[in-house]
Amino acid sequence: MAVLALALTWQTVWPYVVGVVLVGLLGGVGWWLWRTHLRTVAEHRAWRAEEENAARERSMAEIDTMTWQRFERYVAELCRRDGCTHVIVSGKSGDLGADVVGRMPDGRRLVIQCKHYAPHRTVPSGDMQKFLGTAKAEHGADVAVFVATCDFTRAAERLAVKHEILAMHRNLLGAWVRGATLESLIPLNGTGNGGRPRSR
Numbered sequence: 390m391a392v393l394a395l396a397l398t399w400q401t402v403w404p405y406v407v408g409v410v411l412v413g414l415l416g417g418v419g420w421w422l423w424r425t426h427l428r429t430v431a432e433h434r435a436w437r438a439e440e441e442n443a444a445r446e447r448s449m450a451e452i453d454t455m456t457w458q459r460f461e462r463y464v465a466e467l468c469r470r471d472g473c474t475h476v477i478v479s480g481k482s483g484d485l486g487a488d489v490v491g492r493m494p495d496g497r498r499l500v501i502q503c504k505h506y507a508p509h510r511t512v513p514s515g516d517m518q519k520f521l522g523t524a525k526a527e528h529g530a531d532v533a534v535f536v537a538t539c540d541f542t543r544a545a546e547r548l549a550v551k552h553e554i555l556a557m558h559r560n561l562l563g564a565w566v567r568g569a570t571l572e573s574l575i576p577l578n579g580t581g582n583g584g585r586p587r588s589r
Contacts, residue, residue, distance in 0.1 A: 448566045449508075449559065452538060457505040464503050464536055465489045471570045473499060486523040493572070497531035500524050504537040508559060512537045514544035521552050532575070536562060550578065 455463060465478045468491055476491035476499075489501040502520045504512055517535060524533035534555040535541075541549070541556050549556035556578050557565065565574055 449538070449563050452562075452566065453508060455505065457503070460505040460538070461488045461503045464501060465491075467565055468499065468501070468571065471572065473571070485527045486520040487528045490528065493532055498529055499532045499534070500528045500530035501534045501536055504535070504539075506537060506539040508539050510539045512539065512541045512545050512556075514542055514548055517541070517545040517548045517554070517556070521548065521554060524554065534571070534575075538562065546578070 452460065452463070461478050465476045468476045468489065472494035473491045474494070476489065479488050479490070486502045487500050488503040489499075491499045493499050502516075502524075504516065506512065512535070520533070520535055524530040532555070533553075534557055535549060536557045538559060540558045546556050546558075548554075555575050557574065558578065561574055561578060565571065
């Protein structure tokens, strides 16, 4: 009956039928293109992340071969690259946690403790406590950074965040090496004890 009715009224309804079919086809094609675009974007992001991770690991592999003295000099080079001034490397024992000192681009006093450990190790909370006790009291740090070639224990990381020290673990160090600025990394894992510039 429906077929008969359609046949009798075809002259009148065929434009509507064709329009519905075309809208359906265009909608289907649009949906497919949208899904394909989303999948392509996701695959591209995954590829870029993989490439960045691989590049970071290549860079970190080079750092792993450095001596601790060369590592401290390299950290100082990164500071200078990011616009820090008056950057000095202690390069000796008994430095009371100040392996690298200098000024941030805005004038704040920067104090960095460096630990060149094997990647599988972790920095214990005891090391963080020592740095915490000297960074401000002994060295007057406005920005205190603990840089390590490995990870921190949870206790050490919590201590750093609580006392506003930037705990720069292996992944953050890799990002720094790959071009992220020290200033951009400070909010990611402790504030670096940043504040207003000290009077000079």
